Amino acid sequence: MADYSSIDRSPLLGFLFYPRKDFTPCPQGAFDLFVPVAEDVSISCRFYAQDESWPWILFFHGNGEVVSDYDGIAPFYHGVGTNLVVADYRGYGSSGGSPTFTSLAKDAHLLLEAVQEELSRKKFHRDLWIMGRSMGSISALELAFHHPDQIRGLIIESGFASVTRLIKHLGLPSRGIDLEPIERERLSMIQKISTPTLIIHGEFDTLVPLQESKDLFACLATNQKQLMIIPDADHNSVMFSDMDQYFAAIQKFIEETR
Numbered sequence: 086m087a088d089y090s091s092i093d094r095s096p097l098l099g100f101l102f103y104p105r106k107d108f109t110p111c112p113q114g115a116f117d118l119f120v121p122v123a124e125d126v127s128i129s130c131r132f133y134a135q136d137e138s139w140p141w142i143l144f145f146h147g148n149g150e151v152v153s154d155y156d157g158i159a160p161f162y163h164g165v166g167t168n169l170v171v172a173d174y175r176g177y178g179s180s181g182g183s184p185t186f187t188s189l190a191k192d193a194h195l196l197l198e199a200v201q202e203e204l205s206r207k208k209f210h211r212d213l214w215i216m217g218r219s220m221g222s223i224s225a226l227e228l229a230f231h232h233p234d235q236i237r238g239l240i241i242e243s244g245f246a247s248v249t250r251l252i253k254h255l256g257l258p259s260r261g262i263d264l265e266p267i268e269r270e271r272l273s274m275i276q277k278i279s280t281p282t283l284i285i286h287g288e289f290d291t292l293v294p295l296q297e298s299k300d301l302f303a304c305l306a307t308n309q310k311q312l313m314i315i316p317d318a319d320h321n322s323v324m325f326s327d328m329d330q331y332f333a334a335i336q337k338f339i340e341e342t343r
Contacts, residue, residue, distance in 0.1 A: 087267045103148050104184055106176075114134060118132065122191075125181060129152055130152065131155070131156075131171050133171070134168050137210060141204060144172070214237050216241075219245075222241050229282070242285045244298065287314075287322065289319050
C-alpha cells in the first residue's frame with residue numbers, strides 16, 4: 086500500500102474529502118451493516134438485495150456521496166440482474182471517524198471481508214465484483230491488487246491511477262509534499278493487476294480528465310480489459326447521459342467474467 090502519510094498530515098485533506106453525514110432509512114428489501122474498522126469507528130454499508138441467486142457488486146462511491154444516495158440507483162443494477170452493496174468511508178453517512186487516504190485503502194480490506202461473511206451468513210450468491218467511482222477507485226484498485234482470487238472482476242468509473250495526479254490537475258497546494266513516491270507505488274501496483282477490468286469514463290470529464298482512465302487502462306496488466314467512453318458526459322453525468330449504454334456495459338462485463 087502506498088504511504089499516504091504526507092498527504093494525510095497536510096491541509097490537502099480539506100480540499101480532497103467532502104464528507105456528508107446524510108443517512109436515510111433503508112428502502113424495502115435493503116439492509117445496513119456496520120463494519121468495525123478501528124476502536125469506536127464503524128463504517129456503514131447498505132445491501133440492496135433483490136435476488137439471492139444474483140451476483141453482487143461491492144461499490145465504493147464517489148467523493149461527496151453517501152450510501153443512501155444509491156437508494157434510487159440500486160434498482161438500475163437490479164435491472165441487469167445484479168445485487169448491489171455500497172460502502173461509505175470514515176466520516177461519511179453514519180460512519181464514524183474522519184477520512185484519510187490511509188484509512189480509505191486499509192478499510193477496504195475489512196469491508197471486503199465483512200461483505201463476504203455477510204453474503205455467506207445469509208446464503209446469498211457469493212460471486213463478487215468490485216466497483217469504484219471517482220475517489221472510490223482508490224479502494225477498488227487496492228482490493229483488485231491484493232485479493233484477485235476473491236473477486237471476479239473490477240469496474241472503475243470516472244477513476245484515476247493515483248490521487249497525486251488529481252492533486253496536480255486541480256492545482257491544489259502541495260508545496261513541501263513529495264508526491265512522486267506515492268505515484269510510483271500506485272503505478273507499480275496497477276501494473277500488476279491481472280483482474281478483468283471494465284473502465285467507464287465521460288468524454289468531457291473536467292474534474293478527472295479522460296486521460297486518467299486512458300492511462301489506467303494502459304497500465305493494467307490484464308489483457309481482459311475494456312475502456313468505454315460515454316460521449317458528451319462530464320464527471321457527474323456519466324451514468325445519466327446514457328443509462329442504457331452504461332448498464333448494458335456492466336451487464337455484459339459481468340456475464341463475460343462469471
